[in-house]
Structure formats: structure tokens, C-alpha cells
Amino acid sequence: MLSFPELSFYVTAIPAVIITGLGKGGMGNALGMIAVPMMSLTMPPVQAAAILLPLLLVMDGFAIWGWRQSIDWSVFKIILFPGLFGVFLGLMVFASLSEQTIRSIIGVIAILFCLNQWFGHYFHPPHKPGKGAGIFWSAISGFTSFGIHSGGPPLSVYMLPLKMEKEFLAGTMALFFGVLNLVKLPAYAALGQFTTNNLMLSFLLLPVCPLSVWLGMKMVKTVSTDFFYKILYISLFLTGVKLLSDVL
Template sequence: MNVLSDPLTLTMAVLALLIVGISKGGMGGGLGVLGVPLMALTMPPAQAAAILLPILCVMDLMALKAFWQRWSWAHLQQLLPAAILGIVIGALTFTYFRASDVRLLVGLIAVGFALNYWFKPFQHLAMGKPGAKAGLFWGSIAGFTSFVAHAGGPPVNIYLLPQKLDKTVYQATTVLFFTSVNYVKLIPYAALGQFNSTNMGASVLLLPIAAFGIWLGYKLHHRVPEKQFFQVAYVFLFLTGCKLMVDGMQGLGVLG
């Protein structure tokens, strides 16, 4: 599908990139998970992920410069190998997923992320610091969900937040983690033929929108209350996830 040929598809892509850019630019990076679900409303989820990946890689380099060498190697050594395992699993199972399967999975991730934000079911983990086994588990989950829908944030947060790292160290650690993960994902995405001329052309043309979103997020950081921004955004994420779940179940014949 040519993203630029359909006004609705283009509108959803621009909206998704603006939200991701604003989120990364100053309102907290967690809403990067909204990109694929929003774009998947009007295009195949796999194509949405392929278009977003090069853009995310450029965004990551911007963030990496700001937090250079402030990360925790001890935590990255536990998370990154596990994340690569999750990416490999995602790549090996990619051909078995139908579009309806991916829509349902992405919808579940989106709804789960919103519910976790509102109700924090994993908050009890803060009672004790997760160890190496938890790092292996959540790191592999993050790698898999990141491969499928660029949605590795929730599993990483579940592991890292209870560690009570310094705020800058925490941010730097997540920045390097997702920079590494996204650049590793370039290899299987390319091998699976996701970077065709249509998708790459869309990535190049949408990149300025993402850059504008980052700038806008920086400007809004001191003007818009972060709490209100996230409340609206997570309602949007929840509704988008519900729509994708319904579409996925209809495609699978679960719903009429």
C-alpha cells in the first residue's frame, strides 16, 4: 500500500508520527507504542512497523547523544541478550502470522499497555528488585513485542522501574537499550523484505513529521501538563487497541 495515495492513511500516519515525536521530544517516550496501532487502522500492521523502524532509528540517535555514557551496563547486560533472543523468535515466527493475527496481537499490546498505565498491576514488583531471571524473561518479551509492534517499553519498564535507578541513568539505559534493539531489528526486517521502495519512500517523506513532533514535544514540555496529556493519549491508545482487537477477531472469524 502506498501511504501517500490515500488521504485517510496519510492522515493516520502523520498523526502517529506527531504523537511519537511529541512523546519522545519532551512528554515521556512511552507513547511510542501508539505508532503501529494507530497506523495499523488503515494499513497492514507489518507495513506500519516497517515504515516506522527507520524513523525510530533516527530518533534514537538524537536521544543517544543527549544521554551518552550515562547508562547502567549492569542492567543492559541482562536485558540486551534476552531482547535479541526475543527478536530472533519474532523473526522466525513472522511468516506464520496473518494480518488478522498481528492486528489482534498489536491490539492486545495496546490495551494491555493502557490498562497497566491506569491500574499498575505490576506495581507490587517494586517491593523487591528483579534479578537475572526476571531480566531474561522481560528482556525477551521486550525484544519480541518490539519486533512485532515497536512496543518493548512496557516489559522493560516492569523490569527497570523497581531497580530505583537515578532518573538520568534510567532514561539513558532505556535509550541505549532501544537504540540497540531497533538497529538489530533492521537485519531481520531487511531479510524479510520489509524495506521495499514503497515503505522506505514513506519513511523518508514522514521523517520531517517526526522531527517536527520532537520539536513540538520540547516546546509543549513546559506548557502542557504531562498528566493531562497522558490521560488523553492513553484513552486514545486504549480505544485504538480495542478497534484493532475487534478487526483481528473479525478477520479470524471469531466475531461475525
């Protein structure tokens, strides 16, 4: 039987989808990191991930089409297969974890990511990473992408120091996560996550997807993102703290 969501669902889900769409549009795939933690404030994280996956595929399609002329194939070849391996590893691990453990993992990743963004340059000065770094971080990206759709931050550790043109950065990451999210579909189905109710909730949020991706593509060409990112990092950090405090 279908059950329509309460207002609290929309309060967390709509901003989460909008922020993810802005990231898919080119404002940075790391923005998608906030979606599952934010939605986990009002629902189980596994359900949040299941609701988001069809929406991510829609957004990936718009982003790939929009940036189809801006893909660095040499970088894509380095990161694709390690990323797929990470997805497989994530399937093996996350299927056996409790909801509280997953909440803890999400909270820790969110907090550590923010701390690295704020203070990481004091410990590892930026330099152009090699192929080995690409293999390692794309595998970590696939792993975190499977369970909580947070593959953007690990991959950004490799991609950002390459100092690619922002259009090529957006296009390459869009194609990478498009392939990974497509591969995740049968795994989520096998785990029984695509219930009628979850698919209905995905459908309710669907209209937000193309608009947010389009807006992200416009913003990446015209808007300075520094202040935008500062607000999001603070929001993500507080969300991580809230998830950990709920578990503890």
C-alpha cells in the same frame, strides 16, 4: 511504481511518529506502543512497522546523542542480550502470522497494557525488581519490539520500579532500543518489507523525527506528564478495541 499516500495515511502516521518521538526524547518509550496500532487503522500492520523502522533508527540516534551522558551501564548489561534473544524469537514467530492475527495481537497487547496501567497496582504492589525480572521483561520487550515496535511497555515493567533518575531512564532505554532496532534492519530486509514505496513513505515522514525527539527532551525536563499520559492511554485503549472489533 510509486503511489503517493492518501490523506488518511498522514492523519494516522504523523501523530504516531510525533508521539513516538516524544517517547524517544524521554517522555517514555511506552509511548511508542501507540504508533503501529494507530497506523494499522489505515494500512496493514506489517507495512506500518516497516515504514516506522527507519524512522525509529533516526529518532534513536538523536535520543542516544542527547542522553549520551545519562546511561546506566549496569542496567544496560542486564537487559541487552535477553532483548536480542527476544528479537530473534519475534523473527521466528511473526514471519508466519497472518495480518488478521497480527492485528489481534496488537489489539490485545494495547488493551492489556492500558488495563495494567490503570488497575495493575491493585494486584502487584510496586517493588524493586531483581536481575531475573530484567532478563525476563527485556526478552519480552525484544519479542514485541520485533513485530510491532512495542517493546517499551514490557521493558517499563522492569525499568520503572527501579526508580532511576528520568534522564538515566531515558538514556538507557534509548540505547537499548537503538541496538534492537539496528539488529531488526536485516531481518525486515530479508522479509521483503523495505519496498521502494515503504521507503518513500518513511522519507516523507522523516522531517517529523528530529523535531519530535527534541520536543520530548524539552518536555521531560519541564512538563508534568500525568495528564499527557492519561490522554494517550485512553487513545491506545480505544485503538486496541477498534483493531479487535475489526478482526471479530
